Amino acid sequence: xxxxEKKLLYPVKVSSCNPKLAKYLIEQYGGADGELAAxxxxxNQRYTIPDKVIGLLTDIAMEEFSHLEMIATxxxxxxxxATPDQIRDAGLEPHYVNHGSALYYxxxxxxxFNASYIAGKGDPIADLYEDIAAEEKARATYQYIIDLSDxxxxxxxxxxxxxxxxxHGQRFREAVEMLKENYSERKVF
Amino acid sequence: xxxxxxxxxxxxxxxxxLDFTLVELRLxxxxxxxxxxxxxQYNETAGQRVTLKEQVEEEFGSLAPNEPFTPGQASGWGEGxxxxxx
Numbered sequence: 001x002x003x004x005e006k007k008l009l010y011p012v013k014v015s016s017c018n019p020k021l022a023k024y025l026i027e028q029y030g031g032a033d034g035e036l037a038a039x040x041x042x043x044n045q046r047y048t049i050p051d052k053v054i055g056l057l058t059d060i061a062m063e064e065f066s067h068l069e070m071i072a073t074x075x076x077x078x079x080x081x082a083t084p085d086q087i088r089d090a091g092l093e094p095h096y097v098n099h100g101s102a103l104y105y106x107x108x109x110x111x112x113f114n115a116s117y118i119a120g121k122g123d124p125i126a127d128l129y130e131d132i133a134a135e136e137k138a139r140a141t142y143q144y145i146i147d148l149s150d151x152x153x154x155x156x157x158x159x160x161x162x163x164x165x166x167x168h169g170q171r172f173r174e175a176v177e178m179l180k181e182n183y184s185e186r187k188v189f
Numbered sequence: 190x191x192x193x194x195x196x197x198x199x200x201x202x203x204x205x206x207l208d209f210t211l212v213e214l215r216l217x218x219x220x221x222x223x224x225x226x227x228x229x230q231y232n233e234t235a236g237q238r239v240t241l242k243e244q245v246e247e248e249f250g251s252l253a254p255n256e257p258f259t260p261g262q263a264s265g266w267g268e269g270x271x272x273x274x275x
Contacts (some may be wrong), residue, residue: 005253008272009209011202056219063212073273167216174220 009066010160012073013153019090021154022078023108024145028161029071030105030113033137039064041118041134048122050182053175060168067161072103074154128176135169193275197248201275204245210234 028034042061105113119130142162214231251266
C-alpha cells in the first residue's frame, strides 16, 4: 500500500510567475523521459526482476513519485498567478483552452502521456539497461531546462533533481553488476 | 490560510534534510549491504527523525495518515496547508 507523507522531498521555490518555464517543465511531468514515466516504469518492473533488485526498484519508484510532486509544485507555482496575456505570451493558449489552469500529463509540445514511453521486457538486464538509459535521458532533459531557465530559485530544485538522476543511474549500474555476479556463480550440472 | 512561521519552515526543512539522508542511504545500502558505516549512519539518522518529526507535527499537524490526532496539534492530516501551498 501507499502512504502519503505531507511534505516535499526537497523544498521547491520559484522567484516569480513564469508560465514559459512551466511550459518547458511539463516535459518532466508527462514527457517520455519524465518523472511519471520513471515512476510507472520501475513500479511495473518490480514483479519480474530478481529478488535482489526489488527493494532498489521500489525505493527508486517511490522517489520518482516524489520528484513528480516536486515538478507539479514547480508548475503550479509558476502559473498560479498568470494572467491571460502572460499565458498567451508563453504559448500556453492551447493548454489553457483545453485544461484551464489545471496540470496535465503531457510533454512540452502538448502531446498527452503515453504508455509506449515505458518498456517492460521481463529480462533483468534489458530492463536495467533501459532504466540506466532513462536516468541519463532525464538528466539531459533537466540540463536543457536549466540552460533555458533564468530563475535561480527554480534552478536550485532542478539541480537537485538532475543530481538524483545521476545517483539513480549509478545504483542501477551497480544492480547490473550484482546480477552479473549471480550469473557467473550459477552452477551448471 | 495562514502561512507557517519562519521557525516552522526551518523545522520542516531540517526534517526534509534528514529524510533525504535516509532515502539516499537506503538506495546505497541496496547495492552495498555490507557497508557497516552506512548502516550505522542510517540507524542514527532514523533515530533523530523521531523527535524532529514530533516537533514538525506540532507546527503543521500530522504529516501522514494512520497516526493518532494529538490534542493541541495544529490539525489532522487532511487539514492545513499542502506542500504546494507553502
